[in-house]
Amino acid sequence: MKSTFYSFLMIALVMSCSNEPKKEAVKLSAENPFNVTLNQAVDYANVTGAHIEEYVNVTIENAELEIDAIKALKNVSFANTYETYDKVFSELNKSSNNAFMLYWVSTDSITRAKGLEGYQKIEKFNTNVGSDKALFNKFKAFADSDEYSKLKGHKKRLVDFVMQTFERSGVNLNEADVETYKKLLADISDLSSQYSINMNTANEVLTLTEAQAEGLPENFKNKYKTETGYEIPVQNATRGPVMSNAKSSAVRKEFTTKYANRGADKNLTILDSLVSKRYQLGKLMGYDSYAAYNLAPKMAKDPATVWEFVNGLVAKSKEKAIQDYEVLKAVRNKELNTPNDDSRINAWDAAYYKDQILKNEYKVDNEKMREYLPMQECLAGMFELYQELLGLEFRKIEGASVWHEEVETYEVYEGDKLKGRFYLDLFPRPNKESWFYGVPLTYGLNTSEGYEVPVSMLLGNFTRPTEDLPSLLSHGELSTLFHEFGHIVDGMSYEGDYSMQAYSKADFAEAMSQIFENWIFDYDILSSFAKHYETGEVFPKDLYDNMMNAKNVSSGIGAQGSLRRCLYDMYLYDKFNPEKPFDTDQLWRDLDAQMGLGANYIEGTHTQGSWIHINTHPTYYYGYLWSEVFAQDMFTVFEENGLRDQATGVKYRKLILANGSQRDILEAVEEFLGRPSNNDAYIKSLGLK
Structure with a gap:
C-alpha cells in the first residue's frame, strides 16, 4: 500500500518586490543529522527525539518566513508565488515525512513520540496555512492575471492544484467556521494517531499445545516453539500459515478473533469519533458527506461514481462466489464426513478449505512453495x-x-x-x-x-x-x-x-x-x-x-471479500447519519445480508478496530479495484511486446511513473496504450470471463 503525507515547506528565497527587508533563514545546528547538503543521506542511526524536534521547529520557522514574504509581495509572478510555495511545500514535506516515518519504525520510544509530535505540529501549521486568506489572495491575484492566462501544461496545472487545495482547506470559510475546521482536523489527527498506536502495540499471541498445532508446517512451528508448546505472534506474517494449515477449526477461529480484535477495546470508540468528525468536516466544507468531500479531487470525483463502480463488480462476481462456496462445502463435508451438511462455510474456515483444494486437487502446496522463495x-x-x-x-x-x-x-x-x-x-x-x-x-x-x-x-x-x-x-x-x-x-x-x-x-x-x-x-x-x-x-x-x-480457485470469494470492504468504507463515510450513528459491528451484519452470500461477520470480532485504511486512508479502499482496472489494461502492452522488453518498460517509466500529475492521467495512459482504456483485462483477471 502507498502512503502519501501532504505537508508543506521552504528552500529558496522569494523574489519580493516588497520594501520589507528579507529575514534570514534559520539554520539547523551543525550536529543535527537532518542538516544535510543536496542529495546527502540523513545520518539516521544518530537521530534522536531532540533532533526531530529541532528539525521540525526550524522547518516551520523558515516556512513562516517564506510565506510572510509571499504575503508582503506588491507584484506577483509565477516564480515568486507558486514556484516559491512549491519549495516551501517540499521542505515541510521532508520534515513531516521523516518525523512520521521515525514514529513508525524507530526502536526508541522518545524518538517515536517526538516523530509523532513533530508530524502533528506540521499538520497543524499546514492547516493554518491552508486557511490563510492573505496568502490565498496573493495566489488568487496571480491566477486572475494575464500571466496565468498564458500558462500551459504542468505550470498551469500547478496553479490550478494549489488553488483547489486552498479552496478545500477552509480559506473561503468565515472566521468562526475556520476555527471549527482547524479544531476538527486537529481532533482527527489525534484520534487517528492513537488508533494506530493501539493497533501496533496490541502484541496478541496465540498459545497452542502440540495437539492444537496439528497441520502447521514444521519450519513454522520451530520458530515459535516453547517448553510447553507454541507461542505464535498474531500478525500479518503468521496469518497465512495458521489460517491455511491449522487442522483445528477452533484454532483458526481463535487466531481470527485475536487478529480482528487487535486494539479494538479502545479503537471502536475512536473510530466512532473519527467517522463523526469527518462527517462534520465534509458538511462544513459544503458537501453531503465526508466521502463527497474526499472524492472530489480524485479520478472518481463523487460517491455516485464509486457506488456504481463497486456495486457493478459485486453483481459481476457474485455468481462465481456462490459457486466457490459450494466447492468449499463439498471439501468440508468430505473431510468431516458430513455429506448432507448444507450449512454456510465459517468465515474462519474458508482459507483452510481453499488450501485443501489447492493441495489435493491442484497439487499446489503454498508452504512447499515457500522453500523456493527465500x-x-x-x-x-x-x-x-x-x-x-x-x-x-x-x-x-x-x-x-x-x-x-x-x-x-x-x-x-x-x-x-x-x-x-x-x-x-x-x-x-x-x-x-x-x-x-x-x-x-x-x-x-x-x-x-x-x-x-x-x-x-x-x-x-x-x-x-x-x-x-x-x-x-x-x-x-x-x-x-x-x-x-x-x-x-x-x-x-x-x-x-x-x-x-x-x-x-x-x-x-x-x-x-x-x-x-x-x-x-x-x-x-x-x-x-x-x-x-x-x-x-x-x-x-x-x-x-x-x-x-488454480489461479482462479475461490476468486469470486476473494473479489466479494474486497468489495465487502469497499462497501464498508463507503457506508462509514458516505451514509453516516449523526442522528442515528452506525453500530460498526452491525454494519458488517447488514452488509452480509445485502450481499446475499451468508454471514461473514464473526460474532465477537471487530475488524474495524485494526483496519489501517479506514483510519488513515478513508474512502480509499475502492481505489485498489479502480486502480487494478488500469493496471491490468496497461499490462496488455507488455504482454504484446514482451515482459522483458526494455523499450516498453522505459516508455512506461517515462509516460506513467515519471508523470506524477504533470499531465492528465487518462491522457498519459491512453498514449501508453495507443487506445482508450477499458476493463476487459481486469474482468478476465478475476476469472469472470
Whole structure:
C-alpha cells in the first residue's frame, strides 16, 4: 500500500518586490543529522527525539518566513508565488515525512513520540496555512492575471492544484467556521494517531499445545516453539500459515478473533469519533458527506461514481462466489464426513478449505512453495527485473547510517545520473507499524543548487529469518513485495520540476505498482530467481503449472471479500447519519445480508478496530479495484511486446511513473496504450470471463 503525507515547506528565497527587508533563514545546528547538503543521506542511526524536534521547529520557522514574504509581495509572478510555495511545500514535506516515518519504525520510544509530535505540529501549521486568506489572495491575484492566462501544461496545472487545495482547506470559510475546521482536523489527527498506536502495540499471541498445532508446517512451528508448546505472534506474517494449515477449526477461529480484535477495546470508540468528525468536516466544507468531500479531487470525483463502480463488480462476481462456496462445502463435508451438511462455510474456515483444494486437487502446496522463495534471492531477482525493464541501476550502499541494523540502503541510477535513494525495512519488530507501505520521504524537484532526487522507504512485515531458516515468502507475499517495490520505483522515476506534482491522484496510485504483480506469474521470470533455499533447485515447472491452473480457485470469494470492504468504507463515510450513528459491528451484519452470500461477520470480532485504511486512508479502499482496472489494461502492452522488453518498460517509466500529475492521467495512459482504456483485462483477471 502507498502512503502519501501532504505537508508543506521552504528552500529558496522569494523574489519580493516588497520594501520589507528579507529575514534570514534559520539554520539547523551543525550536529543535527537532518542538516544535510543536496542529495546527502540523513545520518539516521544518530537521530534522536531532540533532533526531530529541532528539525521540525526550524522547518516551520523558515516556512513562516517564506510565506510572510509571499504575503508582503506588491507584484506577483509565477516564480515568486507558486514556484516559491512549491519549495516551501517540499521542505515541510521532508520534515513531516521523516518525523512520521521515525514514529513508525524507530526502536526508541522518545524518538517515536517526538516523530509523532513533530508530524502533528506540521499538520497543524499546514492547516493554518491552508486557511490563510492573505496568502490565498496573493495566489488568487496571480491566477486572475494575464500571466496565468498564458500558462500551459504542468505550470498551469500547478496553479490550478494549489488553488483547489486552498479552496478545500477552509480559506473561503468565515472566521468562526475556520476555527471549527482547524479544531476538527486537529481532533482527527489525534484520534487517528492513537488508533494506530493501539493497533501496533496490541502484541496478541496465540498459545497452542502440540495437539492444537496439528497441520502447521514444521519450519513454522520451530520458530515459535516453547517448553510447553507454541507461542505464535498474531500478525500479518503468521496469518497465512495458521489460517491455511491449522487442522483445528477452533484454532483458526481463535487466531481470527485475536487478529480482528487487535486494539479494538479502545479503537471502536475512536473510530466512532473519527467517522463523526469527518462527517462534520465534509458538511462544513459544503458537501453531503465526508466521502463527497474526499472524492472530489480524485479520478472518481463523487460517491455516485464509486457506488456504481463497486456495486457493478459485486453483481459481476457474485455468481462465481456462490459457486466457490459450494466447492468449499463439498471439501468440508468430505473431510468431516458430513455429506448432507448444507450449512454456510465459517468465515474462519474458508482459507483452510481453499488450501485443501489447492493441495489435493491442484497439487499446489503454498508452504512447499515457500522453500523456493527465500527473501534474499527474491529481492535479487526482483531488482534484476526492475533494472532491466526500466533501464535503471540499483547500487547498494554498504555501511549506510540507518535506524535499525536490518535496514538496507540503495541508490538508483540511470547511467551515471543519480535518480533517487531508497531504504528497505522488511521485517516485523515490536512497536513498528504492522502493515506494508511504500513511504515517500522526499519528492523530486528542481532547486537553485540542482535536482533534488526522490527518497523512499519500503516498510514491510514479512516472515522474519531465524538462525536456522532464511525468510521464506509465500507466493502471495512475493506479490506484496513486487507491489510495494512498485511504489518505490514509481517514486524514483519522477522527473518533474515541482514536488507538488510528484504524486498521482490517490485512486490511480495503486495501478503503478499493481501492474508489477503480473511478472511473478510468468514462469521464465519466476524461475530465474525462485530456487530452493537448501538445494538450489529451480522452482519446478509442474508446481508452477499447478499454481496457474488454480489461479482462479475461490476468486469470486476473494473479489466479494474486497468489495465487502469497499462497501464498508463507503457506508462509514458516505451514509453516516449523526442522528442515528452506525453500530460498526452491525454494519458488517447488514452488509452480509445485502450481499446475499451468508454471514461473514464473526460474532465477537471487530475488524474495524485494526483496519489501517479506514483510519488513515478513508474512502480509499475502492481505489485498489479502480486502480487494478488500469493496471491490468496497461499490462496488455507488455504482454504484446514482451515482459522483458526494455523499450516498453522505459516508455512506461517515462509516460506513467515519471508523470506524477504533470499531465492528465487518462491522457498519459491512453498514449501508453495507443487506445482508450477499458476493463476487459481486469474482468478476465478475476476469472469472470
